[in-house]
Amino acid sequence: MVDDTRPLRFGILGAARIAPAALLAPALRHPEAEVVAVAARDRTRGERFARRHGIARVHDDYPALLADPEVDAVYIPLPNGLHGRWTRAALAAGKHVLCEKPFTADAAEAREIAAAATGSGLVVMEAFHYRYHPLVAAAEEVIAAGELGPLRHVEASICFPLPRFSDIRYDYGLAGGALMDAGCYAVHMARVFGGEEPEVVSARAKLRDPKVDRAMLADLRFPSGHTGRVRCSMWSVDLLRVAVTVVGAKGRMRIVNPLLPHQGHLLSVRTDTRRFRRRFTRRTSYDFQLDAFTDAVLRGAPVPTGPDDSVATMSVVDAVYAAAGLPPRVPA
Template identity: 60%
Template sequence: MTQLRIGLLGAARIAPSALVRPAAKVPEAVVTAVAARDPERARRFAAKHGIPTVHAGYQELLDDKDVDAVYNPLPNALHARWTLSALAAGKHVLCEKPFTSNAAEARTVADAANASGLVVMEAFHYRYHPMAARMREIMDSGELGTVRSVETSMCFPLPVFGDIRYSYPLGGGALMDGGCYALHLLRLLGEGTPEVVGAVATRRDPDIDRAMTADLRFPGGASGRITASLWSRRLLDFTARVRGDRGELKVTNYLAPHVFNRLTVTTAAGTRRERVHGGHTYTYQLRAFTEAVLHGGPVLTSAEDAVVTMGLIDDIYRAAGMRPRGDLD
């Protein structure tokens, strides 16, 4: 295989920026097919973006022998079902975050991925940008000393309450949407897997959080806090802060560092500000996915990693007095 032929499950709004445009910059990747719940929408999408094949449904796309891998940007509640179907059809999968509705689903998918030998990657695109590596380098350098606290945020305004991100049956909620980013970054910046010690939700309705704050504790004793919102007083916040006994790191715009970013390190030696240069996060992600499939490259956001994140999400919902997403009966 010299080129990875990718099929798109659903003509989602995120697909052009997350897959179609990056594929134009990654020579070893090509988008060859699309399927959508509405076939006419799939045809329009294909015509607009130059995708040669349109399938009548998702399973038809998975049965296409000219498709090697799929991108799964379907609603959260459908991630597990169609990732499992893709694996059963022998396809590699790039699945949008959050990986599944809950940890039990994530475990099922991870087991299937391990048994298949296929590449399954969760689409935390920020993790593949050089900024993520630089953040981890600073943490590993020891210049902050012993870490005392890690705080991460992912807040943006979405006052469109009919959006699927406010739907419990479709796996919605602020924690599921932006909160999974904040939680993933918290894990990247901290040491070891944290445990949830408390959470407070601001609810849109009994089952949907429009904002969530959760407190966690790392094995070494450092505290963690995530803040996420779809609609709150905190409109735009894609930041992080790590406090150690010898210094502090502030992170600005980890989500879209290709637009703008800043790392600010303050120690006894003074304050240092860094900019990390690089292209679009989605291009790095697609390149990493392609390299993993074609050449055995590393997968930084694996199915096993997703099991840990989804377990913490379940625990946060329970700590906030809410039901985790999905059918857990």
């Protein structure tokens, strides 16, 4: 049980580049959260990271951080293939978990972690931070209100250039690939805005090597009959494309930059009866994510990106890889 009279105390597993934006800066702005410890594979690197970011304690390794009684929750920004292993270990140590996407290497591992989380009394959240920004809630309201009419098509694209092919995100042994790194966002967005769990109709990949995709295009079908498309890349002719389009019988909605809305975004809706364009707060999606996590731990609020949601996302990811003729990713 976390003492709700003091801030929620986080430890970070790994001195990852994403940690400052995803947790450290939001925690400095949040009255109910603080980062108190870090562990890295190399203690010297962990010490440098701690000095740079004002973290009080550096542990020799990940198990030592998990054993720290002064840590209530852990943030896991490790390579994809290690997410499941250390989420499992954190749960065994009695820690709440904020785990970077993708939640696990594949759907089987996600189901295993979801089972471990069930009944534990611990909060486990996959860090799909975009989901917590008011932009997404507003877009969902447009769909739920029927302004677009019955849905016809949902398309989500997350494409950005990563030409450094030595990057771990291209490493099959660490569950790498464009679909895992960029595409898991697009898959999740298709699920959120499509409103149902889709089946994969077809997929085709552009390859970095025989097992690792640098780009992926997948076509989906939802139970109600509308279609979907997921497009992602870390290196392709689509150098930069970050958007969602939802088409209904009565109109169309487009979201520009749903991934990092604090860096600029736009929600535009055009229907048979009206047109409008809206922008929302520039407060970061990571800040809203931390709000949701602390609310869940301290006050029992629901978590939209919990383990069951992660199982659904990873099931689609596995199906896309299968349809593209590629092997599923495996835990490291």
